[in-house]
Amino acid sequence: MAVPELLAGVLRAEPAPPEIITPPQYSIAWVILAVLCILVIIVLIVGTLKITRAIEKRIAYRHRPSDVETLKAEFLRAVNDIADRHDEGELEARDGHHELTGVMRRFVRRTTGHDVTSQDLATLLADQRTRAVGELIADLYEPDFAKSSDRDLRDSVRRAREVIRAWS
Numbered sequence: 001m002a003v004p005e006l007l008a009g010v011l012r013a014e015p016a017p018p019e020i021i022t023p024p025q026y027s028i029a030w031v032i033l034a035v036l037c038i039l040v041i042i043v044l045i046v047g048t049l050k051i052t053r054a055i056e057k058r059i060a061y062r063h064r065p066s067d068v069e070t071l072k073a074e075f076l077r078a079v080n081d082i083a084d085r086h087d088e089g090e091l092e093a094r095d096g097h098h099e100l101t102g103v104m105r106r107f108v109r110r111t112t113g114h115d116v117t118s119q120d121l122a123t124l125l126a127d128q129r130t131r132a133v134g135e136l137i138a139d140l141y142e143p144d145f146a147k148s149s150d151r152d153l154r155d156s157v158r159r160a161r162e163v164i165r166a167w168s
Contacts, residue, residue: 068111068167075107075164083157096153097143100160104140107164108133132163 082099085091091099105117108130116124121141124134136159143149143156 071107071110072164072167075103075110076161078103079157079160079164083154086153086157093149093151093153094143094147097140097149097151097156100153100156101137101140104133104137104160104163107167111167132166136160136163 079100082091082096082103086093086096102117108114108116108124112129114130116130121134121138124130124137127134136156139151139159140156143151143153
């Protein structure tokens, strides 16, 4: 029996220590790695949103009307306002022709950059680009300055719209 007693002594576990051993702590490297992963995810999300918004803005600007088209729309509204006020009886034909002349001169100034608000008719007719406006203003002189005229403001407004739409 000596052999089993020897084995029993070898296989027997030692008694538990009197103190409780705390589990091993995680290394601070894992916390830093977790924070870096979260930061990378946030940067990727924000970067993706900014890139897609920039692409959407470029697409929106691509379909946006050009500056000339915007100016055309602005001056067409001004011409339409003259016609509407005349139709409502707020504006006489002579005053309407006078305002229409001013609108067309401002249109040339805004689209070409040349101040033609006080230039004579010959200067407008001499430049190829402003010739159509010059011809319209020449036709507006008679109803603009005459005490009475048989020229209808609606026809003048129609021609002004045509000149503005044909402008390039």
